[in-house]
Amino acid sequence: MHELRKDPIIGRWVIMAKDRARRPGNFIVSDKSNADISLQKECCFCEGHEKETPPEIYAIRDNHSKPNTEGWKVRVVPDKNPILDADVDLTPKGHGLYDVLEGRGAHEVIVETPSHIANMADLDIDQIALVIQTYVARINDLEKDKRLQYVLAHKNYNWSRDSQNITHSYSEIIATPVNPMRVKEELNGSKKYYDCHERCIYCDLIKQEVAAKERVVFENDHFIAIVPFASRFPFELWVLPKKHNAQFPKGINGLELELAKTLKEVLLKIKEGLGDPAYHFVVHTAPFQRQKGKSMRVNTMEEDYHWHIEIMPRLTHTAGFEKGTGFYICPIPPEEAASYLREVEI
């Protein structure tokens, strides 16, 4: 038997397996697609190979080291094949029914470590904190470009769009001139809730999850990691700050190390418990508050939205039904997934 569960924020229904769920052990990846890290001797992201990437945009460096040389801890370079580009006209065009906007934006790569380490889970906590600090620095810098509406800091581990075979831990920054639909859906849903209750729906959700315990994977004073009630993917995780803030750069201020501890914990659990699968994570933060922002309200956003990170291990594939309906099919109940991950020893 199964049940339908509705994400309380954006209203998406998920069909949730109850009794024909696969056992957690069945998700373990046996045929590892991960390239052998030891074979990759010439990695352009390793320290000493700075000349093999485009010039750096930003770096956290030792005091006396120069840009594009050794001595860095985290390094940001433009993506060699950017999805969005900085130098285009942003005038909207119409073609009859259709609207077109040039793809202005930014696409950057954050090299998370000078050493050849593949998985963020294997970085030191201090190093992960530097990566988080870098997300903030890049978002704050890109906010200055008034033509940009949104910046998505995200990560694809062991998964590449272009079949590149990079086994060095990196994140991506993509800045867009329009607000992403997924984020708008969350904003709309959280605003509706706020209008009704005058409370943030994420804050209420955290309270309920802390009380219920069954979907909590990890918790410290500042963060909670849960398998969401209506998870789209098996072992999907949300990392939520307990203190309300709509904006990631403001909300994370002073808590970089706490978030790093939380990420390290849950990413290691995914690695050890699920056979080192590919995963994605995305940082969801409120859009920039532009004076002339066409599509975004600015009134209650600070009160009703709540930044968070969504982590999606890559264990199943979607098919025509999901693509055709927007329903997702999640083959393991969140409570069972959370229980399994809680018990993974790391």
Place this chain on the structure above:
Amino acid sequence: MHELRKDPIIGRWVIMAKDRARRPGNFIVSDKSNADISLQKECCFCEGHEKETPPEIYAIRDNHSKPNTEGWKVRVVPDKNPILDADVDLTPKGHGLYDVLEGRGAHEVIVETPSHIANMADLDIDQIALVIQTYVARINDLEKDKRLQYVLAHKNYNWSRDSQNITHSYSEIIATPVNPMRVKEELNGSKKYYDCHERCIYCDLIKQEVAAKERVVFENDHFIAIVPFASRFPFELWVLPKKHNAQFPKGINGLELELAKTLKEVLLKIKEGLGDPAYHFVVHTAPFQRQKGKSMRVNTMEEDYHWHIEIMPRLTHTAGFEKGTGFYICPIPPEEAASYLREVEI
């Protein structure tokens, strides 16, 4: 350079490659994951193996043949591992913030041919027409169950959720007790357009595409197959009936053979032109018009919505950015994809 394109119906933005697009030839699947059809000697979907499936729900049969024996042309059986089930209570439940609905519905398999043929593209046109006729019969039958809101007829070729290795051409029917988000988005978008223009947006879109020609892959008197302006996936195709109708079962009446010709044509082009890739297709029709339907308006739906089929070849993978934003990244412009497919000789 790239551009952002907005789907005029549901408002989804797509980042569209312009100059760094992959050439169509690059999408050809070289490492075929398709199981060798000749090796599969014992197929439970083949004629003569009727006892190996659950008893049939429906079949198109020779005059004197009995259910669950030989002599059928198309056969419908319940899915052995249904995503949704018929025998559950439909009372909504709440858990604090969360809404839960038992997973009532239906999940059926349509075996498209008694012969062991893998791809619908390789069926005779008459046979494809019988499959279409079966979609209609099942949707009409399921409509009688007043607890169901929607039926999705769809197909996954060479792609299985459960890693089953079925190489016999089949479709699936999934009926749901709530309306799918993707369809609601389309309904909302088309209603907005209708409220403004008093015309169906799909009808206007067809007119514009016929005039522009550049995204048309195939056209006959009754149907048009286009690569949509804001396609989410490379070589995505929409098959649209030229005559307006919101409901697939009503709209297709008398045109089964014409649709079969159209499907055969475009599926063969995908097979021959793109190296026989996996694909999905979904039939989008208006939801059932329930008197007590909670979530669906019934007033102008017949005028403003327009049934259609979306075909999605499986050539790329989405990553964290797509999942995190709702943006899709499509690496080939629709005009180029359409041009390539138009020229594929079949």
